[in-house]
Each structure stands twice: as C-alpha cells, then as structure tokens.
Amino acid sequence: MKTSASQLDRLTVPGELYERLENGDVRCYACAHRCLIHPGRRGVCQVRFNQDGELRVPWGYVAAAQVDPIEKKPFSHFLPGSDALTFGMLGCDFHCGYCQNWVTSQAGRDPQVEIIPAMLQRVSPQELVAFAVHSGAQAVVSSYNEPLITSEWAAGVFRAARQAGLRCAYVSNGNATDQALEYLLPYLSAYKIDLKSMQDSHYRQLGGVLQHVLDSIRKVHDLGLWLEVVTLVIPGFNDSPEELWDAARYLASVSPDIPWHITAYHPDYKMTDPPPTPARTLLRAAEIGQEAGLHYVYAGNLPGRVGSLENTLCPHCQAVLIRRQGYVLLEYRITGAGACPDCGTPIAGIWPEQPESVRLYGHGMPRPVRLSTGM
C-alpha cells in the first residue's frame, strides 16, 4: 500500500523559514533554491507547500532512524568513538543519480519511489531524544534525506537534545541559505557538507549550483561550527586531477584544518555505468589534498585498502593519534585538551574531555531503531 501525498501532508506544521508575499505567495528560505511558491503549490523538494498563504513543513515523523558510530556520518574529528542517533525524513532539494539514500531522499520527486507506510514512524522530539539518551548516544544527527528542507523539525529535535546534554549535527548537501544556518546555529555543533564537484555544470545536473555550496562551506566555517567535507569520487565524473586540485585548494583557502573525506563510489540508483572507484584513485586524490595544504585527509569506503588514510595523524610530527579500521577505533591518543601527546600541537576538532573513556574496538554496526508502529 502506498502512502498518499495527502496523508504525508497531514504530518506538517506552519514553517518558520519563509516570508509571506503578496497575493498569498510565500518565499521559502530553508535551502538555496529559495522557492517562490504560489497558493496550492509545492517547492522543488515537494515536502514544503503553500496552503492558503502559509508554508506548511514536515513535522512529527521519521522515515529512518538508527544508532550508529559517528565515524559513519562521516565525522573523524567530532566525538570519535561515540554513537549517534541518526534520523531522517523524506525528500530532497537535489536529485543525484547516484544517491545511496534514494528510497527516502527521492520520495515525492521520483514517481517510481514508493512511500511505504511502514517506513514512517510517528514520533515527538522528546521521544526521539529519550531514545537517544537511553541508547547511550552522545549526538543526534539529521541525515538520510536533505536535512535543510526539514529544518524546523530538526530544530525541534535539537532543542530537546541540547536540553538533554547531547550534541547535534547536520549531514547535508550544503545547499544552504544564511537564514537557515543562522536559524540552526543555536543548536548545531557540527556540520558535514558534500562537495560533489567543482564544475557548476555537474551541479546543475544534480539540481544545484556550485557557488551556493562553496558559500555554505565558508559560512559554516565562519559561524564557528565544526565542519568536515566529503567528496564522493566518481570515475569519469569528478576524478580528474584538475578538479580534485580545485576542491582541495578551495577547502585549504577556507581552513587547512577542515578534514576532507575522499570516499569511494559504488553504482547505485540511476548511476550504474561508472565502475566502482579504485583505491589508487583515492590515494592520488589524498596526495593532492595533502599537497594543497590540508592537514587532515581521509579515504573512505574501502576499509583496509587505503593504507594510513583512515588514521588521524598529527600535522606537525606525523604521530598516529587515532588508528581506525572502517568505523572502528583501534587506538586513541589525543589528549583531553585536544592536542598531540608527543609534540603538543593542537588538533582541530571537538574531542572527548576524558580520552580514557573513548570506546575502542566498538561494535561498528548500525542498530535500526523502532520507535512506533508507523502511520
């Protein structure tokens, strides 16, 4: 049985990230599309809509939720070794042909993607956060669909999470507006952005604009949020040395302390032609990142095949500070003050205050969460 759009539309509340205009129109500011939406119409994301001059936005459900290692987001400098309760709703403002979360992200946009009622779990922010606390998570993360388009819901969950002493993070495409980032600033500690390409023509294919993402990277950093950037390296799409150099140089110009995760693609959803990214491509990309001056470059999705590129090294003395395999920490040596124990160099990030409490040889496996009986 499919869930109809009207059923989903009942799980909405009046939005906060928009402006009322003349003739019942509204302008949404949740993402950089800044949709002008006439009464009775929807934004590009399909999940925000104008009802009689009021913007209605998603609220009160999750389409996916699980407790899993923070390394899976991926974050390497944000509470390493901890678990995060990660949740997502439905919809996206992009339509990437290789999306690995297309079942949730493209719901409402791709007619071939069914919304299965059993996927949707009705839940309140307080219930979600109580589950996070009960499960021992130290962070609550909005991911799986594009969190910007459901920012009011994320803010509601994050408000409860902060009251419970948890940190909060976004895993996002970076198609943000200043209004959305400033709205989220009181709650967020960390933000992961996908830098998918350095060619605007590629971003247009995916439904975005390169400059909007570059602007968000700089803005998130300037706001003082902890920022990590991911580039999924796709053969024939964004793996040329020129493009990788452009990406690395841009990140280094914002801050050499931004961790850059270069991850391996595998065929998914509508993009099935390019072969999986070989390890040698990731190794070459990592060399470019390091030569461009980035202090922390990681290679992901090929555990055990990328040498020391899963580890955190001191940028001054090259000592191994965190040794990893996949999502599992094997060794942790950063001091409680966030420095290299050998040479004292500060290591950028948000670190546990008690290094001895960091979990080593953790489970590394996600635990799906069942919160309610669905719609």
Ligand code: SF4
């Ligand atoms: S979130 Fe973005 S795509 Fe959705 S309505 Fe708002 S501006 Fe448009």
